[in-house]
Amino acid sequence: MKHHKLLSLFLAAIIPTGSIFPISVNAAVTGDLDGDGVATADDLSLLQGYILGTKELTKAQSEAADINGDGKTDVYDVVQLRKTILSSERTIKFTAVTKRYTSGYKSDIKNANTEGNGVAVTSCSELKTALSPYFEDSVINSQLETYNDAFFEKSVLLLKPVYLNPANYQKKRVTTTESCGCSSSYAGIYTTKNVTSYLNIRKEHSASSESIGRIPPDSTITVTAGDGQWAHVTYNDISGYANMDYMQKVSEPAPTYEFLPDIKFDSVKYSDGKLNITASEFKASAPVGFAPALLLEAVIDKKDYYATSTKWDVTITVSPADKYDYPLAKAHLDTVGWEMQAAFNAAASITYYGQKPDMPQDADHSLEFYADFGFKNGKGNCYVMAAMFCEMARLLGYDAHLISGRVPLLQGGYGPHAWTEVNINGSTYVCDPDFANETKRNGYMITYGQSGTWKYTKDDVID
Template identity: 45%
Template sequence: MNNKKLLSFVLSAAMAATSIFPATVYAAVSGDINGDGSITSADLDILQGYVLGKHDITEEQFKVADINLDQVVDVYDVTALRKRILSTDRTLSFKSVTERINDGITDTLKKLDIQAGGTVVKSTAELKAALSPYFSETLVNKYLTKYNDDFFKDSVLLIKPAYFDPAKYTKNGTITKLSCGCDNSYAGLYTTGPTVDQGLNIRKEHDFNSASLGQIPPGEKFNITYAHGTANGDFGHVTYKGISGYVNMAYVTKLSSTAPETIAVPDLRVDSVKYSKGTVTVSATEYNANSTVNFAAAVLAQVVVPKKDYYASKAQWTVTTTTTTTTTTTTTTTTCAYPLAKARMEQKNIKTLKDAFIDCSNKNVTAVYVEWEKDASKITLQKAADYGFNSRNGNANAVAKGNCYVLAAMFCEMARLLGYDAHLINGQVPLKVGGYGPHGWVEIIENGATYVYDPDYTLESGENGFALTYGHTVWPLQKLGEIK
């Protein structure tokens, strides 16, 4: 089989249908924030960084980042972009390994059609189930060690076992190997190499330190029957004018071959990994590798795809796209996700999380009733924060006005601009008089731990409410974290 055959095997990503949203849902918004022509995790990184206040984006980027078309770029757009990435066709980056296997092959593998599909595995249990029908327990355990539980924390594995019928691939001739390690694949007519000017020693052993039994004059022709390589230190079996011994293969030149015809070794080369509508398609090429190693009837193609982005938890794999950028000189106008919070921080030189917390609580805010406070569904982060920032009427030293949601929202925006993963929480807490009342506070996740920041608690209790934990009893009316 000298012609290349293109293979295409479909690998199910085991994604629930509810995780996929039709591309037409987002047809009005590109989501291509970096402008590279594709919707990928690179765009998600830019959007998340912007929402967290780590960097600004241009006006044009702001337009395509407003995924839900509400004229605001916030965490809701992050969620929408994640969903859109799941519905966008794209090419995945991958690491491909193809191993030839001589032993441990079952009869089931011998019946496996080369065109048959591969399998996506996401755990050691799935890997064992996928390999066991085709390979021995010893071989399966080898791969379970190679791809252990730690591996599957970060990666998804796509595997494709294949069997090649020796009758279709083996050519005439058998490679014979001697006990010394030499084989007849190097057999042929040779002459001395161009650097031999006085004579080529015929050694007694496979060693240039062994005794010389004689020499082959420069330019003479001779036959080598067996060897184990052609590098310096590799020796070939030779008989010249009745003297049998070994010559250094680094100092000979092959004129013609008398070795058996080489064996074509079958292989699979993975060319691409692409995602579309919940399915991963791997395209591979079947070909005969140019090698003189012994024939291997089976191969196992392994495609490793990293799992490190948000949507990996739903799709069971992730996408890494390499983009090419060009440097151009342009004049752009940038916009901030939270302009009022940014302006306040510049006015008061707020540079730490505690400075931001104090500015949004204690003596800096006056508690007032806000007409929409009873309907938490109508309270957005920016709406609540803007109410508080605007209540100062441009006076940097004026006391702001607002309720618990306003205080928390102002602090949340400042925290994000400082680079923290902050979230405004709309919940209910138990009241001293019984029942529950609405309340708002902020969660900040740091190093996997969740901390609670409740500016309203500091205001009404006069105590230090900085960096609480859930279950902490705050002021007498509530116990934080009992959300209905």
């Protein structure tokens, strides 16, 4: 059913911030000066600024700033607030990047498993120490150019090298037989042998067959099958057959992989002097190659890092990749381009199709059901559009989920609706292709409660 949905217009410029977040309510959390419901480094910065005379506090904030309850706001409250923050569990904002290396790493990196400890790096010397066991100087110097002294004045780098064993991702070679009787067991890379002028590429498996190309001496040839006498060859984009008496195998075929793995940080959480980082493995976007060495990195603001003599313990938990197949979504990305915005636009541009017996609108059907309907028919409702985008986003390596819920209707009440949630660096975004389709407004990477959008009520996650 196509709804006439009500735009949720939060006029932040007109409504005073204090009326949205009353300090008397949010200050129930000890040390929460800025009214966001948690004691953080921002509150500490505000309190320190007040003590130094560089920042002002409201009356309510001044009352909340008396952390130790002695009737005064002074340096002792700063000390107490720091202790409060250190004893409080919290999520830390971060910026993450994963770097992939096909060279420039040492053999010791093979001991760097996906699970286990990372390290919090606070200086160039610490960075070099953390990388030296695993990477060559060329990689280390490149890192030091990015993370220099100026960087460490304001930021802390969370770091973990990871080695991905290619054998765990390679497809097993299966021997096949061509209709002509040639076997793929002969496949590989060959070079010419005992050839003084050239080796003919024949049209058929016969020395009397027409020559359709020539292979010079000392050339490299790709062979896909053979029978011991004749080989299926490709050279300079010419495919045919060559006499194996004049060829010598130099290597097996290049490996193929179930998927090309990559890993990204999902969340950084602090508790009792420890950082617990969650990360997830996913399929790398085409057309990159297999990279056995990865360097997981996350940058946090230095004000969020309170370790002094004893550094924070950094534990990283990596979730294995879901081996999403989604062949229709993959084919669609091959057409529109392997890029997030292009995927969203493609999902939002299908023909709206609702109030039909074959077009359900509920959480009782699967992600694949809705997405396949859209990819096959080029039409669908909000569930279909969101499911199409969700599948493509997952193939692009994003943590995406199909959400079933409700939005207000102009005639009153609520109507069923579906959208996609995308989690990036600990932040949740709404991607709503149907919103873009119906309103011609931006529905890409918006947030819950954002002005000029629908008011979303989340009921179910469809995975």
